[in-house]
Every structure is written in C-alpha cells, then in structure tokens.
Amino acid sequence: MIVVHHPPDAPHLHSVKASITEDVAPLNERNMDPMDTLVEDPRQYSDKERLVRPVYENTLNLLLEEVQNLHERELRVDSLIALSSRLQAEFAERLQFESQCMLPSHNYTLPNGREHGTYLALEVGGSTLRVALLELNGRASTQSVRIRRSVASNIDNRVRNLKGLQFFDWIAAQVQEMFSGDREALDHLLSNSQPIPMGIAWSFPIDQTSIRSGNIIGMGKGFHCSTYKGSDLGDLIAGACQRLNLNIRLDAIVNDSSAAVLFRAYVEPSTRLAVILGTGLNAAIHLPLSSLHKSKFGTRPFPSNPEITHVLVNTELSMFGKDVFPTTRWDEDLNAHHILPDYQPLEYLLAGKYIGEIVRLILVEAIETCGLFDGRLPQALSRHFSLETRTLASIEAEPFPYLTVAMYLCDQWQLEVAPNSTEIRFIRHVVLAVTRRSQGYFTAAVHALTLLLHDLDDSLLENGLDHISIGCDGSVINKYPEYMEKSQMLLDEMVQTDKTGQKRALLENAGECAVLGAGVAAAMANARD
Numbered sequence: 001m002i003v004v005h006h007p008p009d010a011p012h013l014h015s016v017k018a019s020i021t022e023d024v025a026p027l028n029e030r031n032m033d034p035m036d037t038l039v040e041d042p043r044q045y046s047d048k049e050r051l052v053r054p055v056y057e058n059t060l061n062l063l064l065e066e067v068q069n070l071h072e073r074e075l076r077v078d079s080l081i082a083l084s085s086r087l088q089a090e091f092a093e094r095l096q097f098e099s100q101c102m103l104p105s106h107n108y109t110l111p112n113g114r115e116h117g118t119y120l121a122l123e124v125g126g127s128t129l130r131v132a133l134l135e136l137n138g139r140a141s142t143q144s145v146r147i148r149r150s151v152a153s154n155i156d157n158r159v160r161n162l163k164g165l166q167f168f169d170w171i172a173a174q175v176q177e178m179f180s181g182d183r184e185a186l187d188h189l190l191s192n193s194q195p196i197p198m199g200i201a202w203s204f205p206i207d208q209t210s211i212r213s214g215n216i217i218g219m220g221k222g223f224h225c226s227t228y229k230g231s232d233l234g235d236l237i238a239g240a241c242q243r244l245n246l247n248i249r250l251d252a253i254v255n256d257s258s259a260a261v262l263f264r265a266y267v268e269p270s271t272r273l274a275v276i277l278g279t280g281l282n283a284a285i286h287l288p289l290s291s292l293h294k295s296k297f298g299t300r301p302f303p304s305n306p307e308i309t310h311v312l313v314n315t316e317l318s319m320f321g322k323d324v325f326p327t328t329r330w331d332e333d334l335n336a337h338h339i340l341p342d343y344q345p346l347e348y349l350l351a352g353k354y355i356g357e358i359v360r361l362i363l364v365e366a367i368e369t370c371g372l373f374d375g376r377l378p379q380a381l382s383r384h385f386s387l388e389t390r391t392l393a394s395i396e397a398e399p400f401p402y403l404t405v406a407m408y409l410c411d412q413w414q415l416e417v418a419p420n421s422t423e424i425r426f427i428r429h430v431v432l433a434v435t436r437r438s439q440g441y442f443t444a445a446v447h448a449l450t451l452l453l454h455d456l457d458d459s460l461l462e463n464g465l466d467h468i469s470i471g472c473d474g475s476v477i478n479k480y481p482e483y484m485e486k487s488q489m490l491l492d493e494m495v496q497t498d499k500t501g502q503k504r505a506l507l508e509n510a511g512e513c514a515v516l517g518a519g520v521a522a523a524m525a526n527a528r529d
Contacts, residue, residue, distance in 0.1 A: 071433040087448040101316035106211040110265040113139025115523035120198040123515035126279030134519040172240035195249035199522030201259035252521035257284035259517030264471030278474030318347035350438035360387040471510040
C-alpha cells in the first residue's frame, strides 16, 4: 500500500480526496475495480466550458494501444530467443575485436571459499556509494561474511556534477564518516600500524592495467566526468584518502558485476556470472582464456602460466544491442537528448534511470495530443529524468489502484485536479508496458550470456554442475515488484523452448554482493601476494 505524505502547502488534497471517493464509491459497492471500467470524468463541466474545451488529435485509448503494441511486440518467447541469439553473436564478435567491452579483468580464478580477514570494501554505483568494513570467515563457516559496519550515501545530481577531484574527495569523506562510528577501527585507521586493505567495486567502464589500477574509460549516467577520463582510478582513490590522512591500502579494483561474481562464488561454487540492474546495467562472466583474442589484453602480456585457464570478463553489457533490440519514438527521443547518445543502448531501454524517463515522455505526448490532465503539463514532469523508477513501482504494485494512485499522483506531481479513472488506467498500463519490455529484454540478455557460457566453457560438463547460479544485484532486480520472479519464469520458459541442452540458470538475489565482492577481491589479492 502506498502511504501518501501530504505536503504542508497542499490543502487542496482534502477536497481532491473527497471528489475521488465520491467517484469510486459506487464501483466499490459493486466490488468492481475502477481500473477495468472506463467511467465518465468526475469533473463537472458547464455547457459553456464544453464548447471551449480543446479538441485533441488522439485519444488515450488509441495511444495506449500503440504504446502496448510497440513495447510488447517482441516479448513472445520465440521472439526473445531470436533476440538472444543475435545478442550472443554480438558477444562472440566483441570477444575478438572491441576496446570498450568484453574486457578481461585481472581476476583469473574464482575464490576457493577459504579467504579470510578484515577488509574495507567500497561500491561506487550510479545512484549509491556503499562503504563497508567486512570480516571474511570462509565458506564453511556458519557466517561466511560478517558486515562489521556499513553505510550508504546517495549519489544525487549534486554529487554527479562535482568537478575535478571533488567527486573522489567526496568518496574519501564518506569512508571517513563510516569509520567514525567504529572506535576500534578508527583508532587503527589513524595509527601508524599496518594499513587496512581495501577493495573497490567500480560501476563504470574501466581499462584495467593491474589488480590495483585501471584507466577510466567513461562514466555516463549523468556524471560530468571529462576531467577523469583516462586517469588511473587507483591513483585518484589513493590520493583522496591520503588528503584525509586515511591509513588505507588499495589492494583491488573490480567492476561492480565482477565483484558480484566473486562474492556469489565465495558462498556458492556453481556461480559463473552475475548481473547488475539498478540505475544502470552490467554483467560479468567467467570464461576460458581461449575465447578471447590476445589483443583484448592490450599492452599487458597474455597469461602464459598453464595453470591459468579462465578469466573474469567485464562485459559492459549496457553497450550492446543497438542493432538487436527494436526501439520506439520515445526511445529515440531519449537517446537524441542524452549527454552520450548511443553510448549504452541496452541500458537506455531497460535500466532504472531510463524506464521512468520513457514513461515520462509518453505521458508528455499524452498531455499534448490526448488531453491527459486536461492538457496541462505538471511542473514535476517538465524536467528530463524527473520521473523516478520508485514512482513506477508504487503505481504498479498497488492492488486496488484507483483511489490510492490518484492521491499518490496528486501528492507526487502536485496536481490541482485529481486524475480520473480513465487517466489512471492509462498511466498504469503505460507503466506496465514499459516495465514488461524491460523484463523481457533483460531476460533475453541473461539467456544470451548463459548460451555463450555453454558454447565456450567445456568445464561446465566436467564439473558436473546441474545448474548455473547467477548473482543478481541492483535496485531494479532486487526491489522492483516481482521483477526477478517474472524474469526467472520467462528465463525458464526460454530454456525449455530453446532445447539446446543448456543447464537451468537460477537468478539469485544477492543484495549488496557488489560491495561484499570488493572485499573478497581484496582478500584474493592478498592471498596472491
């Protein structure tokens, strides 16, 4: 149930609630869902007002039909399998020739589950920075990982707009604040004893030069980061910590999805890949060395040790799919006005930062061409990326939506007149269409990754695994109503229909696994040293 918090300057909501209640009461008495019944607009117009009301070129019903057709036309299982096949071909091609995706990491093995010790771990995501002090106790322990202390800080537009070194100074300040709540750790941090080893999970494209260093390729997601591009991430983080006299040693840098693989493999040995779906999108996969062209390793030597057979690959999944997945005019509008058009095409279609914007663009068109909200654009919807995914989740999750959603939207968007049931129905079904496409395209991408793994890695048969565990993290996959459950059902149906003999792939909710995996990465680096 959505809880509406009325702002002090919105006394009109009381009269709005009364008018909505009067409109919906007769339907409630008949146990009918107003969403399924198009009722007459409860707002009353005089004959004079009806004469001057504008005539719009479209209707909500016709636009909704178009929205649903465009977003759901490729969501049949056979269509998704075809998209998966095309995407897998793109994966295979870019394992050979591409400098910005399918990047081999400096993690060649998966954890053995015996790593232990105390580590500082950071996850720098598109919307959140997480800082944690971890104790690793081993896979066999009843508590394999203990989070001694953890804090999360919101990365809002103010933080994204920080210039120069300010963004990294802000990260170091959050680390310092986390330690301020742990006296023993703070004393250690400020002393002259051994530094605390740290691992960082970085959610953005990076050209890794060693386990402890890597050059920033780009950031996207609204960050103004031209001053960081080409800089060494390890130097930037270490320099920011030194400016605050933090006694920390950076031991490992991993991509957020690679960190998710490492943590899930630490607790579940059947793990071979992980996906992150929150503000953005990415995935990592453990592949045989032989599947990558030697040029993918850049200037670093191709591993010659015969005991090194695999490598953890940062796919940069967000960058795929431009010529694979069909788009709509609203997708094209979003891309055209993006700070980095065409940079992350798959992410623009399904990730948390963008599905709200797609819905907003559809609503703006409905206001202009169909008279939604009497043709008046709420100020809250006038800005790009102002419609957040959590608002979509609230609209979709409400089981009896008319009264509650109407009040919620009045509060969120400061509407002077409550939307009627026809408008609520339109908004809700637009949200459903956009999020269903997100789930379908996400599942097709996961299916393509599992097919790639089966095609390239013969060790899956040798190890006798009856399934593949896929670590899942991110605000959308973990928190959006039934997103993971519906994706799993669709993935199962695709595997059964495809009949390629692949093992079942299980999506495992692994909340916080990126930050925990950063700690595991630091432990593995220490073990190698």
